[in-house]
Amino acid sequence: MSCLQTIQDYGLRSIGIGERLLPKTDFTLCEHFTLIGSGMIWNIYFGIMAMITGFFLATALAVGKASPNKWLRKPSQWFIFLFRGSPLFIQFFFAYFFFLSLKKTYPMFDALTSAWLGALIVLFLNTSAYSGEIFYGALRSIPKGDIEAADAYGMTGWARFRRITWPTMLRLAWPAYTNEAIFVFQSTTLVFFSAFPAWQQRGDALYYASYFADKTFNPFVPYPILAFYFILLTLVIVWSFGMVNKRLNRHLPAERKAKMRFRLNLAR
Template identity: 35%
Template sequence: MFEDLIYVLGKYDTWLWRGFLLTIELLVISVTFGTLLAIPLAVARVSKKLWIQAVPFAFIYVFRGTPLIGQLFMMYYGVGQLISNIDGIQDHWSWAYLRNPYWYCLLTFVLNTSAYVAEIMRGGIQNVPSGELEAARACGMTPWTTYSRIIFPRMWQMIWPAYTNDVIFTLKATSLASTVTMMELTGAARKIVARTALPYEAFISAGVIYLIIVYTLTFGFKGIERYLRRNERRKDKQPGTAKAASA
């Protein structure tokens, strides 16, 4: 088995490398745009007006309440089929993009990520201490200034561990892209199995790469978490605090 594993890593390293790059690309774009979309959704979810809450609530409920693979199939086979049936679309310049499963996968992952992150952000916003919000209003801060200087910084401090878990979830979710012919890391492993009939060696190779990515993400996000909580550590070190006194 060890010899077969070396054989797979040596001969099909290019396939695994390309799958790795596509996995990282899907992850980075999905998390980036999903997070950007989640911000207005989360702000709308904490609104006191029901009609403002309705649309983001429905969006989040649908994408969090249905399987991701079902969403991917609906996007690729459903929306993609509807688009392909449009008269003249196959002669249009956009068909080169619309027939590519990459864009359907990316859109699905972005929307799914935004739904989960928006709900995480909503919890963080609602848990911002009311005293800080009252102090912001007393200082005459506008709602935009309050969000940018008080709410969002405190929110990120509280939700960062949950946000890290969601990023790792998105990484593992990118493996579903192989079900619609995408050659990301899992798709590359399946292609190697079809070529070599060595399933254990192919998927062990892909699994090790996934573990390396997860470890790297966890290490990096832990560093960001320490940076976000730097002020708390400074307070703990100040003379007179409970932790400083106990030390």
């Protein structure tokens, strides 16, 4: 079987298009690359959706945590502590069983127990908490002069937030936020290893990599391939976030521009 045929059969296997049965014996390198690559669709889907939705909640949480009002501050603090203080793996398990019992009482919550929605909700809440903390840190380090200048121009409330506070917050938080994005994409690999079932063997990249490793008892082929895909993904994230960073810093004189330093900044 040629490699092109394999790609046609298994390229979209992870979303249920193509050959139904996974290869059983005599695995070729091409099959490894195709199936694991096919699984990356899920990782990218979870990552992008969680980042986009999480961004808004994270902003709200950051503003809430920085708010002088106790009724806004306390819930934000608790939310952030809850999701940053416990392992994502346990959160997945808890959420899955929670959704399961919810489904038993109210059948309309059926979709929550499948990975595409249930796991996405957990990832969304989790990344909101982590990004919220990053944004909160940035919010606190906004130069005092910027806010004073806005006051001097007569800007208050929403206008000041939208035109001064928020862009500066993003600019300061962006390097750390890039790291967070890398981590979100990496933690998407946990989804099918926690309780969420891979229905009809439609799993993510790690699911297929461990499938191969289990079948061949040889970890030295599938995991490096997985690593290759993830390093590629990381480079794409770093590049695209770098473009945004350039835009956020475009008004600054060259020597004051925040350099994007991608040091390993462990988030979870």
